[in-house]
Amino acid sequence: MMEFIKEPWPWHISGVLIAGVMILLFFFGKSFGFSSNFRTICAMCGGGKQCKFFDFDWKAQRWNLMFLVGAVIGGFIASTWMSNGEGVAISQATIADLQILGIDKPDGLQPSELFSWNTLTTGSGWIILVVGGFLVGFGARYAGGCTSGHAICNWVFYRRSVYIICHSPLDSRIIP
Numbered sequence: 001m002m003e004f005i006k007e008p009w010p011w012h013i014s015g016v017l018i019a020g021v022m023i024l025l026f027f028f029g030k031s032f033g034f035s036s037n038f039r040t041i042c043a044m045c046g047g048g049k050q051c052k053f054f055d056f057d058w059k060a061q062r063w064n065l066m067f068l069v070g071a072v073i074g075g076f077i078a079s080t081w082m083s084n085g086e087g088v089a090i091s092q093a094t095i096a097d098l099q100i101l102g103i104d105k106p107d108g109l110q111p112s113e114l115f116s117w118n119t120l121t122t123g124s125g126w127i128i129l130v131v132g133g134f135l136v137g138f139g140a141r142y143a144g145g146c147t148s149g150h151a152i153c154n155w156v157f158y159r160r161s162v163y164i165i166c167h168s169p170l171d172s173r174i175i176p
Contacts, residue, residue: 037068040061043056043058044058079109088109
């Protein structure tokens with residue numbers, strides 16, 4: 001059983017599990033979203049005194065905070081005790097693209113040239129962190145959630161905005 005858990009799962013098993021969680025959330029009148037936890041944490045820390053956006057009943061979102069905590073703990077357990085030790089499987093074309101940028105094939109989950117404590121101590125590492133964080137945060141706020149939350153929740157309702165929000169990053173990579 002442990003070997004089954006350690007191996008990558010097929011998309012159709014993961015998809016059924018995600019769909020099951022979404023059905024339960026809809027049944028209980030909840031909406032999935034990780035990016036909304038940042039708003040909840042700011043409200044919990046007293047941000048509502050400074051900004052109206054954070055002035056809401058954050059206690060109603062405790063379930064989502066528990067989901068966030070569970071995801072962090074689950075990720076730690078999976079990477080520490082349930083990993084098979086192999087690096088991430090990526091295509092040769094991606095490896096060639098990374099090498100053009102001066103990034104070696106990752107030994108683990110991420111390339112150490114981008115994700116390491118040494119990179120964080122460089123000027124370019126901080127610029128990437130700050131600018132990337134701002135763009136992701138601004139984009140998630142402007143869109144009313146991150147792309148994963150939009151993709152999982154809104155495709156169910158066939159909303160037109162989800163196709164624009166979720167396909168734009170993909171299309172920018174596919175279309176030369």
